Amino acid sequence: MTKQEEPKEAVSFEGGQLTALLTQKGNPDRVSLFLDGKFRFGVFREVAYHHGMKKGMDVTSEQLEALWRDEQVLKARDLAIGYLGMKARTAKQIADYLAGKEFEEKVVAMTVEWLVERRYLDDELYAKAWVESRMRSKPRGRAMLRWELQQKGVGSAEISRALESLDSDAQLDAAMRALEKKIGRKQLAFTADETRKLAAHLARRGFSSDVVYESIRRFRAGSNLDND
Template identity: 25%
Template structure:
């Protein structure tokens, strides 16, 4: 009787875990670690979570490489983030370092530069009238916090702010006409 009961209990636990995982995946794609964390928080036994995640991986509901690729593309194109910020996010979601390296290697340096340029052009409007050094420092900070490299930050600052500043304050050209 106890083996029947434990089999029944296990089936119930597996069904509850499946519902938790599918509810999570219904809102957005998730990494394996994210699903494990949610299931642990919801008191799903580790062996049940392992079994379910293995099944989901087999049928393609969980694919960390595809998840990482989609996240990197989205963050670069729409979130206007640089490689280091995307790497941090991938790491926080439990993506393996090799997968993250492969995904980030596929990001075009030109696309990253364009993302930084778009962000800088949006932000530069709020800096008009500031002293030259203050405007440059603030814009550089915004770009650096978004994960853009020093080389990209400098190139974008030069393009957006230009060298034709008067000593007191800055009038910027956004490059748009």
């Protein structure tokens, strides 16, 4: 992209006559708009077509601004889809990413809406996949999972639906697996100090107190220890 295509100064939306619509040498998918004989800015060919741009027509400032905004949305879509190609994201993560690329708020909102409508973005599916992945590889309690998803901008309703499958049995199973990862092959006597450290370990991972102490009790019972 040339410096002419993306001037650093603010884009002028002053209307005028479209005196030339030229295919850009470096990119045949883009055209340069000239109003009253002066280069204004470049846009994708499909944007110019969508707005019915033709040589000789009078272009109002409103039309020019709409043309520019659609051009920015198209650029934002391309960037967002590429970003999504790396891994799944939430709507907020995409919005933050595009804002970081200095797209204006309206362009960001239009882009996110387009992505949601076409199911490129689905926060509920994201939340469910996140919960399933966490429970497989890094067992967490409901509280921790809820907090993690909140940090990613997922709404409370979507989070609640994603956590529906985590009943008490599922939480106990997850806590037991977390204990197995923590203890490994170490031989514990389950002293008061060891038990306290295990409880703290599980609590930091968002497990409720009932789940923490029941999982430790079961783990200790399974170890056939009698430390009373």
